[in-house]
Structures are given as C-alpha cells and as structure tokens.
Amino acid sequence: TQFPSFLKRAEEEFGVPSLEVDAPFGVEASLAFYRRVAEAMETPAEELTALERLAKPYRKLVADALPGFESLSLGYNLCSIVDFSMRPNTRLGLPDLKVFEELGFDVEFLYQGDQRKAHLARVGRVVSEAGFDHPVCGFKDTFLLSPLLKERGYDLTYCADFLVGQARGTDTGFLRLHSLEPGLSATEHNIKRIRAALDARSTRND
Numbered sequence: 001t002q003f004p005s006f007l008k009r010a011e012e013e014f015g016v017p018s019l020e021v022d023a024p025f026g027v028e029a030s031l032a033f034y035r036r037v038a039e040a041m042e043t044p045a046e047e048l049t050a051l052e053r054l055a056k057p058y059r060k061l062v063a064d065a066l067p068g069f070e071s072l073s074l075g076y077n078l079c080s081i082v083d084f085s086m087r088p089n090t091r092l093g094l095p096d097l098k099v100f101e102e103l104g105f106d107v108e109f110l111y112q113g114d115q116r117k118a119h120l121a122r123v124g125r126v127v128s129e130a131g132f133d134h135p136v137c138g139f140k141d142t143f144l145l146s147p148l149l150k151e152r153g154y155d156l157t158y159c160a161d162f163l164v165g166q167a168r169g170t171d172t173g174f175l176r177l178h179s180l181e182p183g184l185s186a187t188e189h190n191i192k193r194i195r196a197a198l199d200a201r202s203t204r205n206d
Contacts, residue, residue: 023095024182026102027058031184058187062102065191070104072198075152076134077110077159077177078123094130096158096180099190107134108152110159115140146170156197173201 007018019040024033034051076097100107111123115138124136139148145166149157156173159166167174175197180190 022098024184025095025180026098027055027062027184027187028102029095029098030182031055055184058184061187061191065195066104069194072105072155073153074100074105074107075110075137075149075154075157075159075172076100076107077112077157077163078127078136094127094132095182096178097132099180100158100194103191103194105156108154109134109136110145110148110157111136111138112142112145112163113138113140142166155201156194171201173197173199 010016011018017040019036021033021036022029024030031051035048038048038051076094078094097107109127109132111120113119113123120136120138123138127134127136137148137152139145142163143166145159145163146169149167149170149172154172156175157167157170158175158177160177164174164176175193179193180186
C-alpha cells in the first residue's frame with residue numbers, strides 16, 4: 001500500500017477498510033484479485049466457485065497462445081527511478097509483467113540509471129523483494145539503449161514512451177509500457193497486442 005496513513009485515517013474516521021491486492025493483470029492474477037476482494041466481502045462459497053467457471057475460456061486463450069510465445073525473450077523496461085530503494089516503486093512499474101510471465105516469455109529487466117555493480121545489485125534485491133526473480137540488465141543513458149537491444153537480441157521490448165525511438169532502430173518488436181490492460185476480459189486484447197508487436201518486427205525485417 002502506498003498511502004498507509006491515508007488508509008488508516010479512512011478506516012478510523014469513516015469505517016472504510018483497506019485491502020492490499022496485486023493488480024489484476026493476466027488471468028491468474030485477475031482471479032487472485034477477484035478472490036481477495038470477494039473473500040473480504042464475505043462472498044458465499046458458491047459464488048467464489050463460479051469464478052473458476054468464468055475463468056475457463058480465458059485460460060484456454062492463454063493455453064492456445066502459449067506455443068507461439070513460450071521462451072521468446074522480453075526486455076522489460078523498469079521505470080527509471082533515481083532512488084530505487086522503495087518496494088512500492090518497483091510494484092508500480094511491474095503489474096503488466098504478469099501477462100508476459102503467463103504467456104511464457106523469458107524476461108530480462110532493463111534498468112536505466114547508475115550502472116555501478118553495487119547499485120545494480122540493490123536494484124536486483126528490490127525487484128526480488130517485490131516477488132520477481134528475473135535478471136537485471138542496465139544502461140546509463142537513453143542513447144545507449146539501442147546498442148544494448150541489438151546486443152541482447154530480444155524478441156520483444158516493453159518500454160517507456162521516450163525510449164520507443166531507441167527500440168525502433170533495432171530488430172526487436174516493441175510495445176509501450178502500460179499499453180496492456182487489466183482484468184479477465186482484457187486477455188484476448190493483450191494477446192493480440194503482443195502478437196501484433198511481434199508481427200510488426202517481422203514486417204520491418206522483410
């Protein structure tokens with residue numbers, strides 16, 4: 001939770017309870033989100049069971065898409081934050097990652113900032129504390145991203161708007177950071193967006 005004092009005051013003064021839940025990106029994270037909220041509201045067990053039936057067609061969409069995405073490499077741009085010591089900062093930049101993990105992508109984080117070993121190790125620890133175990137690869141300045149992408153050879157790069165120009169000059173497919181959508185109903189949309197980004201890479205290389 002990023003605003004603990006506000007939430008505490010809201011609960012004390014207005015009787016509004018707070019619940020910390022990971023963002024509902026991807027099928028399984030969306031289900032976990034709905035379950036946590038439903039349980040907090042003391043939803044009857046039979047309605048919780050209905051969530052599983054609701055998820056069935058979305059799980060099938062993921063299963064059908066998996067063979068086309070599994071083991072493709074993804075460069076995932078972490079937000080460029082000067083003080084990368086706060087866990088909430090990491091979580092803010094990473095909810096969409098669950099979509100790519102669910103589709104089987106081989107993820108590597110791209111971090112812009114201080115490239116000293118001690119600092120990169122700290123970034124890695126913060127990411128790990130947020131529940132992600134993917135390696136971190138860094139670049140100091142914006143203009144250094146393009147050569148890094150060429151060196152790493154990612155199939156897809158998920159990066160901030162101001163870095164898209166650097167991705168365009170390489171063979172990687174690219175999507176803008178936060179262009180995926182939350183919730184079960186977004187499953188097909190997200191898969192199509194990712195597939196289109198990969199197809200556009202192929203078109204550029206023809």
